[in-house]
Amino acid sequence: MQPPSGGRYIPSGKAGCSMTEKGKYRIAGALAGTVNGLFGGGGGVPLVFLLRTWANVPDKTALATCVAVIFPFCLASLLVYALCGALPLREALPYLFGGLVGGWIGGKLFKNVPNTWLKRIFALFLLYGAARYLL
Amino acid sequence: MEWFFPALCGLVTGILSSWGVGGGTLLLLCMTLFFGVEQRTAQAINLLYFLPTAGISLLAHRKNGYLDRTVLRAAVPLGTLCALAAAFLATTLDSSLLRKPFGLFLLYAGASILLEKPENKNKAL
Numbered sequence: 612m613q614p615p616s617g618g619r620y621i622p623s624g625k626a627g628c629s630m631t632e633k634g635k636y637r638i639a640g641a642l643a644g645t646v647n648g649l650f651g652g653g654g655g656v657p658l659v660f661l662l663r664t665w666a667n668v669p670d671k672t673a674l675a676t677c678v679a680v681i682f683p684f685c686l687a688s689l690l691v692y693a694l695c696g697a698l699p700l701r702e703a704l705p706y707l708f709g710g711l712v713g714g715w716i717g718g719k720l721f722k723n724v725p726n727t728w729l730k731r732i733f734a735l736f737l738l739y740g741a742a743r744y745l746l
Numbered sequence: 747m748e749w750f751f752p753a754l755c756g757l758v759t760g761i762l763s764s765w766g767v768g769g770g771t772l773l774l775l776c777m778t779l780f781f782g783v784e785q786r787t788a789q790a791i792n793l794l795y796f797l798p799t800a801g802i803s804l805l806a807h808r809k810n811g812y813l814d815r816t817v818l819r820a821a822v823p824l825g826t827l828c829a830l831a832a833a834f835l836a837t838t839l840d841s842s843l844l845r846k847p848f849g850l851f852l853l854y855a856g857a858s859i860l861l862e863k864p865e866n867k868n869k870a871l
């Protein structure tokens with residue numbers, strides 16, 4: 612495994628590409644921030660997609676960096692919710708508790724997971740959600 | 747019982763997201779579609795839920811050297827401003843206005859996973 616070389620990736624076969632890599636990161640970040648702020652999550656979807664396919668960031672680095680990029684977006688959004696008096700701390704507690712236990716269990720069970728099928732099932736669930744919201 | 751299903755939902759989401767399968771959106775959808783949580787409340791809970799789980803995984807990612815600082819420095823400042831503005835819109839607008847855009851977003855997210863090519867191992871190596 613080759614570590615990210617100082618964080619720079621030279622896109623192959625893209626000579627003459629007018630936009631700098633930094634410009635692409637900025638646009639990807641802006642789009643992710645907008646989506647994440649509007650919908651209270653989901654900013655990672657366009658961010659990972661753009662970093663991987665447009666800015667040629669390797670998969671694992673894109674996924675990990677995405678979490679780090681989204682983190683301040685969530686903090687900023689929560690600040691706005693708090694200022695508007697719309698922070699449901701008490702209602703969030705059971706979800707948070709379950710999430711921490713789940714993260715711990717997931718970490719223990721990692722490996723041997725049929726990720727592709729899980730992702731497809733998840734995608735179908737998203738499409739079901741889309742139908743419920745759109746129809 | 748009032749606690750049971752939300753905690754179970756958080757648990758399942760926590761397991762799946764630690765495996766890299768869709769965390770946040772899954773939790774948000776369960777809350778709005780099955781538990782009748784109001785959209786704006788669900789969004790705030792989703793944001794709160796993200797922080798501890800993401801915080802823990804970030805520590806590991808940093809240790810493993812997977813964080814790209816150039817991307818972070820470029821994407822975070824402008825993105826945070828956009829997030830602030832968008833969150834302000836989300837809290838002030840009538841939340842029914844965001845239903846269709848959110849539906850379209852889900853459609854895009856679901857379709858992009860189904861159409862995704864298998865992970866390019868060469869790129870990650």
